[in-house]
Amino acid sequence: MTIRYHEPAMSALDSLTLAHVEQTSVAVVDDLDRLIGEISPSTLAYCYETAAAAVMTLSAGDLLAYIDCGGPPEDLVDLVKVILQEKKLGALLELMDEELSLSSSSSCSVSSCSFDDELGVCRNNGSGRYSSARRAEAxxxxxxxxxxxxxxxxxxxxxxxxxxxxxxxxxxxxxxxxxxxxxxxxxxxxxxxxx
Incomplete structure (x- = not known):
């Protein structure tokens, strides 16, 4: 199960469903079939609900960056918001804004986050809380x-x-x-x- 990095992440939904059943992932590849990363149901399970908006709006490559350790980059969050506005999905945009404002106080930033190889998740060094996503490294x-x-x-x-x-x-x-x-x-x- 593969998806090209520039294809819409939403086009991988059927593959993600199958990956969940088979306990595997969807490979994100470049145009030469080189592996860039993977999108797995277990990784998405660790994400906040805003990842659903990211799946609906971003390319597979951008989704990898969105769900990677440390939380989504601000430019991708802004891109998701713009696309949600263009698609007139105001309710989802409001949910996303609410979720991001709640999570900003509890999730770790890239600068204060360390990777825990034992658990495969990022941990906030200050509070011991876990961030919203597992690493997307395949x-x-x-x-x-x-x-x-x-x-x-x-x-x-x-x-x-x-x-x-x-x-x-x-x-x-x-x-x-x-x-x-x-x-x-x-x-x-x-x-x-x-x-």
């Missing part, structure tokens, strides 16, 4: 990586999927943790039992 491996190495990488990052890349960093596909376990199970079942 976990990758290469086609010649061993399945054990990929499984260890997925476990270390608490990821349910890992993107598989060619040596030139173009995207091949995705390996899910569920798929890895299925391969190991089939290998274990194929071995003859010796006594």
């Amino acid at each position: 976990i990758t491996c290469y086609s010649n990586s061993s399945l054990v190495a990929v499984m260890i990488q997925a476990l270390a990052h608490r990821a349910s999927s890992v993107w598989v890349m060619h040596e030139d960093n173009t995207l091949i596909g995705c390996v899910t943790f569920k798929g890895i376990l299925k391969v190991f199970r089939s290998l274990a079942n194929a071995r003859p039992i010796t006594r």
